[in-house]
Amino acid sequence: MRYPTIFATALLLSMPCAATAQISADVVKIGVLDDMSGPYADIQGPGDAVAVRMAVEDFGGTVAGKKIEVIAGDLQNKADVGLAVARRWYDTENVDVIMGLGNSAVALAVQGITQEKNRIAITTSAGSTVLTGKSCSPLGMHWVYDTYALANGTASAVMSRGGGDSWFFLTADYAFGHSLEQDTAAVVKKKGGKVVGSVRAPLNSSDFSSFLLQAQSSKAEVIGLANAGADTINAIKTASEFGVVDGGQKLAGMLVLLTDIHTLGLKTAQGLLFTEAFYWDQNEDTRAFSKRFAERHNGKPPTSFQAGIYSAALHYLKAVKAAGTDEAKAVVVAMKKLPVNDFMTKNGSIRDDGRMMRDMYLLQAKKPSQSKGEWDLMNVVSTIPAEQAYRPLSESECPLLKK
Numbered sequence: 175m176r177y178p179t180i181f182a183t184a185l186l187l188s189m190p191c192a193a194t195a196q197i198s199a200d201v202v203k204i205g206v207l208d209d210m211s212g213p214y215a216d217i218q219g220p221g222d223a224v225a226v227r228m229a230v231e232d233f234g235g236t237v238a239g240k241k242i243e244v245i246a247g248d249l250q251n252k253a254d255v256g257l258a259v260a261r262r263w264y265d266t267e268n269v270d271v272i273m274g275l276g277n278s279a280v281a282l283a284v285q286g287i288t289q290e291k292n293r294i295a296i297t298t299s300a301g302s303t304v305l306t307g308k309s310c311s312p313l314g315m316h317w318v319y320d321t322y323a324l325a326n327g328t329a330s331a332v333m334s335r336g337g338g339d340s341w342f343f344l345t346a347d348y349a350f351g352h353s354l355e356q357d358t359a360a361v362v363k364k365k366g367g368k369v370v371g372s373v374r375a376p377l378n379s380s381d382f383s384s385f386l387l388q389a390q391s392s393k394a395e396v397i398g399l400a401n402a403g404a405d406t407i408n409a410i411k412t413a414s415e416f417g418v419v420d421g422g423q424k425l426a427g428m429l430v431l432l433t434d435i436h437t438l439g440l441k442t443a444q445g446l447l448f449t450e451a452f453y454w455d456q457n458e459d460t461r462a463f464s465k466r467f468a469e470r471h472n473g474k475p476p477t478s479f480q481a482g483i484y485s486a487a488l489h490y491l492k493a494v495k496a497a498g499t500d501e502a503k504a505v506v507v508a509m510k511k512l513p514v515n516d517f518m519t520k521n522g523s524i525r526d527d528g529r530m531m532r533d534m535y536l537l538q539a540k541k542p543s544q545s546k547g548e549w550d551l552m553n554v555v556s557t558i559p560a561e562q563a564y565r566p567l568s569e570s571e572c573p574l575l576k577k
Contacts, residue, residue: 197240199268202500204230204487207259207284208274208299210248213378213404217431218276218299220246221480224471226273229487237494245269249280251377256280257287264291270500271296271490273483278302278349288313292502296490298483301402301429302353303565306527310572313502315509315528318482319451321350323534323563324428325358327449331536331555332396332426333365341426342394343372344385344409346401354400354428370394379405382412390418402429407437414442431477435539435551443539443551450537452478452518453552459517475549481518486530489514522560527572531560 249256263269276299493508514522
């Protein structure tokens with residue numbers, strides 16, 4: 175999975191030679207900017223900070239002879255708040271790279287200032303494909319997943335199993351939800367299905383009754399949940415109370431993570447199909463990392479976001495070492511040159527639009543009788559190769575590719 179980098183030669187010219195290599199302010203500083211207290215805190219937030227600190231420790235704590243520091247901040251799911259934190263970090267606190275960015279509106283805002291600040295942004299928790307589309311940046315990367323991959327994997331799986339030709343969407347009313355609905359609807363229509371309607375719910379809604387009633391009355395075969403975190407959990411719980419599945423409709427969770435299934439319980443979640451970037455119980459490597467992570471994070475295995483931000487931090491540090499500097503353009507050249515290899519990703523690579531190419535997985539929540547432990551919650555149904563999971567470059571709207 176290696177992709178040629180169109181801009182590598184040009185950017186390489188700006189890379190300092192070994193004799194002049196340096197680390198700004200004598201420290202490499204990583205900022206973790208995520209939802210630390212809101213509806214997404216459980217799937218990213220404090221756990222992301224734990225994962226990045228683990229990556230720093232595993233790397234050795236220093237790079238190019240300089241100390242590595244990690245700071246964390248709460249974006250509060252508000253673009254203005256997240257952008258203000260990012261500007262302060264870049265301008266006055268010598269932060270070299272910001273990771274996490276677990277809200278698409280915040281991620282787009284922060285990535286939008288990377289060239290102005292000559293700093294790097296790596297989105298590991300937000301999903302909007304606009305990050306590698308119209309709003310792509312030469313200093314921005316999208317690491318774990320995106321809404322195209324979620325839509326492509328889950329919608330294709332649901333429709334291939336029959337009885338999924340008509341869809342109604344319950345959508346989180348901000349950039350991520352809109353992108354997820356749009357990408358899923360495109361897959362549905364491409365495969366001959368139709369979208370009969372949608373309703374948009376405010377982020378962190380506490381009552382999904384009216385939204386589920388609209389979905390039920392639509393008579394759609396599938397209700398697509400274009401939301402995440404606590405919103406997904408509340409929507410699925412409400413759907414269970416309303417007897418949506420018993421009434422013949424299917425639920426398609428477009429972004430579902432380990433902690434969501436744990437909160438819902440297998441009695442409610444059993445059979446749910448969804449697309450993911452990682453599951454802790456895939457192999458010996460994932461289990462070994464997850465055990466270490468859980469020891470530091472209240473006994474919880476990592477979500478794909480938390481595993482993914484470890485991957486991003488470790489690869490970033492490898493690139494700083496290879497480049498001999500934390501200068502943004504030089505580090506990006508090195509990141510695109512080096513293959514991504516860790517417990518989560520094997521032979522991944524970063525495309526010219528900033529998309530990190532890695533395999534995705536179709537998962538299914540187990541039946542209660544199949545589970546052998548508290549976190550034994552899913553089966554891996556199939557692997558989706560990166561080239562099939564993500565939007566092809568030939569369809570990209572990234573302006574960098576047109577130069």
